[in-house]
Amino acid sequence: MIAIPFSALVLGFLVVYVLLPPVPPRWADYVAIAIVAGLDAFVGAARNWLERRFDEAIFISGFFVNMALAALLAYFGDKLGVDLYLAVLVALGIRIFNNLGRTRALLVTARVEARRVRPAAPSE
C-alpha cells in the first residue's frame, strides 16, 4: 500500500523535472523552504500516525498551508531585509528532528512490546 504514495512521489518528480521549466533562480530559495515545510508536515504525519491520532484533514491542510506560510514568511523577510528565512529554517529543522526522534522512539517501543507479548512470532 505504501507503493502508491511512493510512486506518486517519483512520478511527480519525473513529470516536473522533465516537462516543466525551472523556476527563476530568485524563487528557488522559497521553493526550497517550502520543501522543508512539506517534509516537516510529512514527518509530523508519521508521528501522528504512530500515536494513532492521524487525521487526513489536518495532514493535507497542514502540508499546503505550512508550505505556503513558510515560503511567504521567507519572502517577507527578504522584503524587510531580515533573514526570516533562517528563522523558518531553524524552526522547521528543530521540529523535523523532534518528530523524527519521537517517531523512532515509538517504532522501537512498538517493536519491543510486540516481542514481549509474542516472543515466538517474528514481528513484521
Added chain:
Amino acid sequence: MGTPRIDGKHWVAPMTVVCLVLGGMLGVQVHTQQLRGATQVGRQTSALVGMLTRNEAQVEQQQEEIERLRGVLSEYEREAASEKGLTRLMQEELHTTRIALGTVAVKGPGVELELSDSTMRAGGGFGDQDVYVIHDFDLLQVANELWCAGAEAVSINGQRLLAGSPIACSARLIEVNKVTVASPFKFKAIGDRDKLMSALNIRDGVLDRLRVLQFPVKLMPKEEVVIPPISVPPKYEHAQPVGKEAKQ
C-alpha cells in the same frame, strides 16, 4: 515495518496527493539548482576549474603567438645586422636592452637556490604554522640580496624577475609576475658565483634565519644557469620618453 496497524486505508489518498506535490517541488528545485550550477560561476568549483583550463589554454596559445612574433623579429634583426655601421651599433644596444627587458633567455655562471616550507610543524616551538612556511617577503628578501650581490638575471620557478616584477601574497599563495608559484621555490641567478654565494650566506642573513627554523635550503653554485625570458613583457601605457622626440 513494525508499525502498529490502524484502522482502514484513509491515509493512502492524502498521502498520495502530498507525495505528488512534494515530488513535483523536489523536481523543480533539483532542476533549478542544476541550472544554477551551470550559470552561476561563483559557487561552483567545477565551473571555476573549467574557466581556469580555458584561460590556461588561451595563455598557452598567446605564448605561442609571442614566440612566433619573436622569431619574426629576430629574422628582421638578422637582416638588419648584415648591414653595417649604425645598424650594428643599434643592434648591440638592442641586445643589452633585451636582456634588461627580459625578452630573451640568458645563460651564464651563477647559483641555484631551492627553498621549501619548513619541516617543523606548529605546536612544537611557536604557536602558528605561518612561521614555518615561505612567505612573499622571504622571496623578496632573497631576490633583493641577489640583486645587491650584482646578479644580472634572476628567476623564481621559471618566472624572470625584472625591474617592476611583483612578488606578492595573494590569498595564501605567492604570485611572481602575477603567476602563482608554490613551494619548492627555485631561484636561479646569473652573476659572480662567489659574490652571490657569500651574499646569500651572510651571517644572520635571510638564509640563516630560515635555516634556524629548519627550512630546507639548497644552495649550489653552477657552471651554467639558464634563465627563461619573461612570458609577457611589460607594456607602457602611461610612461612616455622625455627627449628630442617628446613634443613638449
